[in-house]
Amino acid sequence: MPQIAQFAETFSSQLFWLLVFFGFTFFVVGRGMVPRVMETVSLRDKQISDDLAAAQSARHRADEEEAAWRERENANRAAAHELIAKAKADAATRSGLKLAEAQERLDARLAEAEQRIDVARTEAMTEVEAVAADATQDIVLRLAGVEVSRPVATQAVKESLAHG
Amino acid sequence: MRQFMIEPLGGTAGWEVAGYNIAFTNSALWMMITTVLLVAFMALGMKRELVPGRWQMMVESFTGFIDNMLEANIGKAGRKYVPYVFSLFMFILFANLLGLMPLGLVGVHPFTFTSHFTVTGILAVMSFSIVLGVGFWKHGLKFFSLFVPHGTPLPMIPFIAFVEFVSFMVRPFSLALRLFVAMMAGHLLLEVLSSFVIGGGNAGFGFSLLVGVPSFILMVGICALELLVAGIQAYVFALLTALYINDAENLH
Numbered sequence: 001m002p003q004i005a006q007f008a009e010t011f012s013s014q015l016f017w018l019l020v021f022f023g024f025t026f027f028v029v030g031r032g033m034v035p036r037v038m039e040t041v042s043l044r045d046k047q048i049s050d051d052l053a054a055a056q057s058a059r060h061r062a063d064e065e066e067a068a069w070r071e072r073e074n075a076n077r078a079a080a081h082e083l084i085a086k087a088k089a090d091a092a093t094r095s096g097l098k099l100a101e102a103q104e105r106l107d108a109r110l111a112e113a114e115q116r117i118d119v120a121r122t123e124a125m126t127e128v129e130a131v132a133a134d135a136t137q138d139i140v141l142r143l144a145g146v147e148v149s150r151p152v153a154t155q156a157v158k159e160s161l162a163h164g
Numbered sequence: 165m166r167q168f169m170i171e172p173l174g175g176t177a178g179w180e181v182a183g184y185n186i187a188f189t190n191s192a193l194w195m196m197i198t199t200v201l202l203v204a205f206m207a208l209g210m211k212r213e214l215v216p217g218r219w220q221m222m223v224e225s226f227t228g229f230i231d232n233m234l235e236a237n238i239g240k241a242g243r244k245y246v247p248y249v250f251s252l253f254m255f256i257l258f259a260n261l262l263g264l265m266p267l268g269l270v271g272v273h274p275f276t277f278t279s280h281f282t283v284t285g286i287l288a289v290m291s292f293s294i295v296l297g298v299g300f301w302k303h304g305l306k307f308f309s310l311f312v313p314h315g316t317p318l319p320m321i322p323f324i325a326f327v328e329f330v331s332f333m334v335r336p337f338s339l340a341l342r343l344f345v346a347m348m349a350g351h352l353l354l355e356v357l358s359s360f361v362i363g364g365g366n367a368g369f370g371f372s373l374l375v376g377v378p379s380f381i382l383m384v385g386i387c388a389l390e391l392l393v394a395g396i397q398a399y400v401f402a403l404l405t406a407l408y409i410n411d412a413e414n415l416h
Contacts, residue, residue, distance in 0.1 A: 001165065001168070002165060002168040002169045002170065003168060003279075003280050003281055003282070003344075003348070006169070006170050007282065009185065010170045010185075010187075010189065010191070010282065011282050012184035012185050012186060013170075013172075013179075013184075013185055013186045013187045013188075013189055013191075013192065014170070014189075014191060014192075014277075014280065014282040014283055014286070015282070015286055016181065016184070016186040017186070017188070017189070017191070017192035017195055017196075018195060018277075018283055018286050018287075019286075020195075021192070021195040021196055021198070021199045022195075022199075022251070022255055022287070022290075024199055025198075025199050025202055025203075025251045025254070025255050026247065026248060026251040028203060029202055029203060029206050029250070029251055029254065030246075030247030030248060030250055030251035031247050033206045033207070033210060034206075034227055034246060034247050034250050034251075035246075035247070036210065036212065037206075037209065037210065037212075037223055037224055037227045038227050038228075038231060038246070040212045040213075040220075040224070041224050041227070041228060043214075044214060044216075047214065
């Protein structure tokens with residue numbers, strides 16, 4: 001086994017060169033490069049966690065704003081509803097008033113017209129009576145040869161008109 | 165066995181420092197290649213972009229893996245050991261994987277230096293020294309209370325302390341031997357099986373069919389297994405180092 005057979009003659013050289021190269025590795029790689037690599041890693045980790053925290057807070061802010069917006073929106077909607085309801089009520093009262101006015105006007109005109117009709121009818125009736133009385137006087141004079149006085153003729157016409 | 169031989173490269177056999185030989189061997193060469201590749205791997209992941217590319221993702225998942233492991237085992241205090249444990253893990257992982265690369269096809273002989281207990285031993289001693297250093301620096305002599313678990317009955321303390329002490333002192337050896345043995349066993353197994361394939365092929369068509377082909381199929385499977393072992397052993401080394409450091413950080 002060369003490891004044992006050559007032990008005495010190679011030990012010092014092995015020790016020396018191992019110390020040289022491992023020492024070089026330790027100082028250049030271990031002390032020089034590894035900390036910088038690890039620093040890069042921790043920097044990245046820090047940036048990632050910072051970014052995550054920023055995203056989280058942004059989300060919180062967005063949530064808050066949305067809640068505020070919702071509240072505002074609800075208030076606006078309620079106000080709008082109120083406005084509409086008020087306008088509806090106003091319009092209803094106003095149209096009710098107008099209808100009542102128009103009804104009144106119509107009633108008045110109707111009453112007037114009825115009155116006019118009554119008057120006209122009464123007048124017509126009177127004329128009809130007068131004509132009938134004349135006719136009665138005339139008929140009686142021609143048929144019976146009896147001169148009937150005007151009031152009697154009128155009285156008879158009235159009676160027969162009342163009895164139909 | 166030749167794959168485990170250490171050979172000085174190109175006339176460096178005589179290099180010495182204070183009387184000790186420091187020849188630049190094939191082992192040292194592969195340590196260098198490991199280091200270069202590891203630095204390149206890391207450098208490609210150093211763009212430091214906010215949205216990582218594939219390579220950066222890979223590098224970051226490795227550092228994150230070690231970071232998580234240390235945090236899970238040691239706690240917040242574990243972060244300061246990330247550079248050491250990460251270097252250890254990646255160095256061993258790259259060494260193990262490099263040793264398995266089929267570079268023989270292009271005439272290069274990969275050398276797995278983690279299959280040498282001198283190397284794994286030095287790494288284990290390093291980890292163990294860190295444990296001792298942290299333990300005594302943080303807790304002073306109270307560090308010895310590590311050997312007396314909570315709730316030990318008074319008469320049992322000497323025995324328990326002895327057992328705990330032995331198990332504590334065995335740690336660097338088990339750490340070193342585990343990696344060395346796993347690496348060496350895998351390579352030996354592949355070598356033995358490949359010798360079956362070649363031997364069977366040389367012995368004739370019948371032997372080739374009877375021995376060579378099954379061995380070859382087995383080798384393919386074991387190669388996959390070895391890739392897994394390379395990762396697992398690097399992980400185990402790093403994990404145990406983390407656990408031992410945890411003992412020193414937090415006692416128990």
